Amino acid sequence: MTHSPKQRRLTFAAAAAFLLGALPALAQGAPADAQKDFRPYGDYMLVVDGKEVPNAEIFFSEKAPAFLVMTSKLDAPVLLSVRSQTVETLQLMKVAKQQDGSVDLLPNAALAAQGSFTVTGEGTEVSCKVDRHTVLLRTRPPLLGLHAAGDLKAYSPPIYVEGGRTYRPDNQVIAALKRAPAPVTVRVFFGSWCPHCQHYVPLLLRVEDELKGSKIKFEYFGLPKSGMTNVPEAKKFGINSVPTGIVFVNGKEAGRLTGNAWGSPETSLATIVNGAMASR
């Protein structure tokens, strides 16, 4: 098969055009694994120049491992790399947000060194200097006392909103719970510092969202890390581990969500409620 010079020129032009169009994408490339998958992180809050920044975005990549901090209070996103203990800033346009809420760093991002960070109090505070600002990542104080779901979601959106986003409660169980004739209250004793609570309470928050408008009400009681069992409310209900959910049907305790019951909280809740209804 032979081509005329004109055909060859056209083929070359098409190939060149394709390459030129593809070059930016090729240059940008796919991020390396270690720079991908920064997930919203809820255990720390940001303090800039001594003032808390409530709407700051803090991400963490387990693979790097590194923290990425983004806020309008700072000129650029800040990257804290745990292994090298370094602080660097990068251009905002090199941070790619993904649909699932995670963040990737593009590999050709230019990093500006800002020095190193200092860790104090077993990691409860991480401080560094970024340009002219003093930046502090500080462990959130625990959420204590009686709260509604909205308080938890506002306290740490990465934990209590993002944490339950992918959970899909059983539709049939939810429909059955919505038909519960008697008033039900679920009081959850939890610790905002407790990793298992951080995993399972968001699942119940999702269940609560699904049960909006039903006769089932939820309340959340935060306990401190030390002396948890000495809190009068915990003593009153004999709480010695968290998370523990007490289910009240018609004002009377009908059962508890503990241990494995948290794996599918709506199913456990339905079992307790059905049991209470049957024994009436």
Added chain:
Amino acid sequence: MTVSPAEPIRAPATPATARSWTGWLGTLGGAFLGLVLLFAAWAKALDPAAFAQQIHGQKLDFLLPAPTVALLALGLEVGLGVTLLLGVRRLWVLVPAALLVVFFLSLTGRAYWLAAHGVAPDAAGCGCFGNLVQRSPAEAFWQDLLLLVPALALAFVGRAGRDDRGQRAPGPWVRTMAAAVLALAAMAFAWKAPDLPLDDLATRLKPGAEIKGMCAGAGADRVCLDTVAPDLTSGAHLVVLADLTDPGFQKAVAALNAYAGSGPSPAAPAVSVLADVTAEQKQTFFWRWAPAFPIVETPAAILKPLYRRLPRSFVTQDGRVTRTYPGLPPLPPLATASAPPASGPASRP
């Protein structure tokens, strides 16, 4: 029929038959008690360190170090078990056996009482059956009571008395010597057991075991590993059970990081570490060693039955253990491992 005046008068046949019947029942009871003691000793001999820890926990090492007490107790248990199994029911066997039974019941009874009154965690059994048998304090007490006490009572029934001349039968020296030799052998085995490749036999973590079956506690307080580490229930995982304060494990973090950085693949499943740590210990470890793998805080009650010595590793596929390793898993050497960049993007100003 005439009877010679010189011929001795024989006892009627019926009482002799009765004595023989009760004798057999007693021997059977003794043998059953012996078997129970031998099974309990075997379970503990596989992991003598855990047994020594329980002895220390019960403050029974006030005279001798706990590991020594553990070895002596195992020797006694095996010696009595073998002697009873061989049908020796002399008082010098039955009295120590009775004391041992009372001792076991006092331990399980105490644990049961404490658990029932909320003083001790429900999952804390006395561990009389080692790691092989998972029992709640209530189960431990009632099982011990029902297995040991009737068998012990039977062992006292129909014991051989004096013969017609009012003399005792000669001592069962051969059987006693055999029991003594086996008791010494059991002590030697227990002494060497930690170095023998018996982890799969001695613990609940073995190929085929399910993540959802690794549990602690009873009733509503029961917690299983699939609740603590739900990620392990699907896909392939390489799991390391570790003590984060162990310098040996800390030295291995770089290799584990390199492995984790290479990304999960069918040949290299995602790595995670299970450890009985507080949030503070975990945070300190994180900032000091920068692990690139998740560390799951796991209650000791779930972890302890899974290992004899830390670290121990295993591979899971869809929530089922497919392989176990003593120590850390075989990892590619650091020099050849595809290590992730130390930090941040490669392009720097």
